[in-house]
Amino acid sequence: xxxxxxxxxxxxxxxxxxxxxxxxxxxxxxxxxxxxxxxxxxxxxxxxxxxxxxxxxxxxxxxxxxxxxxxxxxxxxxxxxxxxxxxxxxxxxxxxxxxxxxxxxxxxxxxxxxxxxxxxxxxxxxxxxxxxxxxxxxxxxxxxxxxxxxxxxxxxxxxxxxxxxxxxxxxxxxxxxxxxxxxxxxxxxxxxxxxxxxxxxxxxxxxxxxxxxxxxxxxxxxxxxxxxxxxxxxxxxxxxxxxxxxxxxxxxxxxxxxxxxxxxxxxxxxxxxxxxxxxxxxxxxxxxxxxxxxxxxxxxxxxxxxxxxxxxxxxxxxxxxxxxxxxxxxxxxxxxxxxxxxxxxxxxxxxxxxxxxxxxxxxxxxxxxxxxxxxxxxxxxxxxxxxxxxxxxxxxxxxxxxxxxxxxxxxxxxxxxxxxxxxxxxxxxxxxxxxxxxxxxxxxxxxxxxxxxxxxxxxxxxxxxxxxxxxxxxxxxxxxxxxxxxxxx
Amino acid sequence: xxxxxxxxxxxxxxxxxxxxxxxxxxxxxxxxxxxxxxxxxxxxxxxxxxxxxxxxxxxxxxxxxxxxxxxxxxxxxxxxxxxxxxxxxxxxxxxxxxxxxxxxxxxxxxxxxxxxxxxxxxxxxxxxxxxxxxxxxxxxxxxxxxxxxxxxxxxxxxxxxxxxxxxxxxxxxxxxxxxxxxxxxxxxxxxxxxxxxxxxxxxxxx
Numbered sequence: 001x002x003x004x005x006x007x008x009x010x011x012x013x014x015x016x017x018x019x020x021x022x023x024x025x026x027x028x029x030x031x032x033x034x035x036x037x038x039x040x041x042x043x044x045x046x047x048x049x050x051x052x053x054x055x056x057x058x059x060x061x062x063x064x065x066x067x068x069x070x071x072x073x074x075x076x077x078x079x080x081x082x083x084x085x086x087x088x089x090x091x092x093x094x095x096x097x098x099x100x101x102x103x104x105x106x107x108x109x110x111x112x113x114x115x116x117x118x119x120x121x122x123x124x125x126x127x128x129x130x131x132x133x134x135x136x137x138x139x140x141x142x143x144x145x146x147x148x149x150x151x152x153x154x155x156x157x158x159x160x161x162x163x164x165x166x167x168x169x170x171x172x173x174x175x176x177x178x179x180x181x182x183x184x185x186x187x188x189x190x191x192x193x194x195x196x197x198x199x200x201x202x203x204x205x206x207x208x209x210x211x212x213x214x215x216x217x218x219x220x221x222x223x224x225x226x227x228x229x230x231x232x233x234x235x236x237x238x239x240x241x242x243x244x245x246x247x248x249x250x251x252x253x254x255x256x257x258x259x260x261x262x263x264x265x266x267x268x269x270x271x272x273x274x275x276x277x278x279x280x281x282x283x284x285x286x287x288x289x290x291x292x293x294x295x296x297x298x299x300x301x302x303x304x305x306x307x308x309x310x311x312x313x314x315x316x317x318x319x320x321x322x323x324x325x326x327x328x329x330x331x332x333x334x335x336x337x338x339x340x341x342x343x344x345x346x347x348x349x350x351x352x353x354x355x356x357x358x359x360x361x362x363x364x365x366x367x368x369x370x371x372x373x374x375x376x377x378x379x380x381x382x383x384x385x386x387x388x389x390x391x392x393x394x395x396x397x398x399x400x401x402x403x404x405x406x407x408x409x410x411x412x413x414x415x416x417x418x419x420x421x422x423x424x425x426x427x428x429x430x431x432x433x434x435x436x437x438x439x440x441x442x443x444x445x446x447x448x449x450x451x452x453x454x455x456x457x458x459x460x461x462x463x464x465x466x467x468x469x470x471x472x473x474x475x476x477x478x479x480x481x482x483x484x485x486x487x488x489x
Numbered sequence: 490x491x492x493x494x495x496x497x498x499x500x501x502x503x504x505x506x507x508x509x510x511x512x513x514x515x516x517x518x519x520x521x522x523x524x525x526x527x528x529x530x531x532x533x534x535x536x537x538x539x540x541x542x543x544x545x546x547x548x549x550x551x552x553x554x555x556x557x558x559x560x561x562x563x564x565x566x567x568x569x570x571x572x573x574x575x576x577x578x579x580x581x582x583x584x585x586x587x588x589x590x591x592x593x594x595x596x597x598x599x600x601x602x603x604x605x606x607x608x609x610x611x612x613x614x615x616x617x618x619x620x621x622x623x624x625x626x627x628x629x630x631x632x633x634x635x636x637x638x639x640x641x642x643x644x645x646x647x648x649x650x651x652x653x654x655x656x657x658x659x660x661x662x663x664x665x666x667x668x669x670x671x672x673x674x675x676x677x678x679x680x681x682x683x684x685x686x687x688x689x690x691x692x693x694x695x
Binding site for chain 1: 501502503507508509511512513516523526530531534536537539543545
């Protein structure tokens with residue numbers, strides 16, 4: 001790894017002659033919108049963990065809050081998923097993406113105020129959507145539960161943020177691209193496309209019959225594999241070299257992974273045995289399985305970048321999160337491919353296995369990667385270190401163990417459940433009861449995840465308070481002082 | 490900034506760069522192997538990209554063999570085959586024939602007669618002398634088919650297809666092999682084609 005063709009640090013001038021913006025300048029431009037996006041995202045995250053715990057508890061204590069229609073399982077579960085995806089994952093991803101686009105382009109964020117307004121609108125949309133779900137207006141489509149009066153708000157807010165993200169990217173002062181920008185740019189375009197298509201075909205002008213299920217699978221897979229995958233990988237490819245202070249092993253291998261994921265990643269998701277013409281699930285399985293290659297390429301690329309420098313895990317706060325995310329990304333991918341195969345799917349479909357696989361991708365991979373990014377970005381935006389490194393470590397261990405306690409029992413339980421259900425004379429209730437033990441352990445996982453997420457919220461609140469005291473309070477005090485001084489004159 | 494509470498300086502690493510190491514060849518080979526497996530998997534489970542094949546089936550022919558069949562449906566399919574083989578060249582796929590030469594079958598009063606006996610005669614022994622359909626004259630002679638369509642079922646099938654062809658606006662009763670059999674017997678020794686005048690002596694309703 002001798003030559004590095006992208007020695008961007010030493011080539012700060014682009015064709016237009018604009019000098020590269022300093023990181024301080026960039027961080028100042030990103031401060032308000034990115035902190036707003038991330039701050040609100042963490043709030044939604046903790047709320048979603050509370051709801052997730054509530055939903056999990058209902059499996060072994062069905063009487064819990066059963067009298068309140070707003071808090072029945074059928075509403076709590078989609079509400080927590082929507083909060084996790086549209087409340088936390090997407091705004092956090094957009095916030096991280098904006099910061100990465102600016103940092104890699106060496107250019108300040110354009111229209112930060114406008115983007116902040118859009119972020120407020122997005123959060124308003126999420127709030128309306130979640131309240132709508134709790135009120136019973138869910139559309140009933142997985143990951144698209146938000147009612148029709150909320151989804152256009154989200155679309156509009158995202159599109160407007162996306163436009164300024166693209167213009168910022170176009171105005172970049174370092175013209176040479178780094179791999180993360182490939183992923184971010186694709187993700188920026190991908191969401192409006194799949195979100196509008198899925199909403200049109202399912203909610204506004206619904207297609208007929210089982211095709212609805214096909215559209216739903218297509219959307220969930222695209223959001224999961226492409227949008228979350230691309231934003232997460234952009235962060236992984238940025239932070240692993242950054243935190244270890246080494247160049248990424250191979251540019252071409254990262255781009256290879258990008259194209260394969262972009263070409264094949266969006267086809268998967270339709271499970272074997274789906275009520276659609278047989279070629280659809282089969283094609284989905286085959287093209288879904290091809291993404292094992294880019295996953296392997298990502299893993300090797302990151303490993304060779306890190307090789308010999310794994311000791312940085314001990315000293316860096318964000319790196320363990322990023323690495324956990326990477327491992328979960330690979331594992332979730334392998335589980336997903338395995339689950340889509342005919343032989344495996346016969347056992348695992350309609351069981352907890354799918355839930356476990358989704359959680360591993362959504363939380364184990366994406367949320368963890370975002371945590372790593374948040375732990376790096378937020379102190380730079382606040383210009384202040386985290387108040388408590390212990391809380392960060394607590395977050396990591398709780399989130400990591402929580403994910404393991406959630407995913408492992410549910411995968412095993414799903415397989416046990418599926419094997420039992422496939423017996424012709426299986427007693428359905430007996431089989432369900434046999435999964436209770438696994439569900440109890442997964443509740444423990446939910447609880448750990450809640451504690452971990454809570455410690456992030458506490459840490460970020462403390463940091464906010466500290467900066468408020470350091471910056472805003474003196475400003476307010478001096479403002480009031482001058483006012484007092486002005487009165488007599 | 491409050492000077493009493495200085496914020497700690499953050500260390501900042503350089504923005505990441507990427508090396509030029511090549512993508513290993515075995516990743517491409519793995520992609521090829523997976524593609525090969527994918528072809529096999531699609532071949533086995535893909536149902537030949539037919540929209541009628543659903544899980545757990547993978548073969549259109551097998552799926553069709555499981556469908557309940559009606560005798561009438563089979564008769565129509567056989568009639569269509571025969572029509573395409575023998576009749577279409579003159580009477581056209583549209584059933585409209587050719588002006589002045591080959592009379593139309595679509596909407597023809599001869600075809601849509603309540604009884605099929607007249608046209609059974611025509612198909613078996615052919616036709617000579619001009620025939621009038623929809624008030625127009627058609628001059629071309631028609632060859633006899635009794636030595637080509639040896640089975641009564643074939644004649645019945647093609648006539649059913651013609652008489653019941655909804656695309657042509659025809660909607661007459663089906664023709665059964667038992668209706669063809671006595672006429673074939675009667676015409677066994679006659680080689681001359683039928684004439685319209687002769688045909689008119691056969692009652693319309695039979």
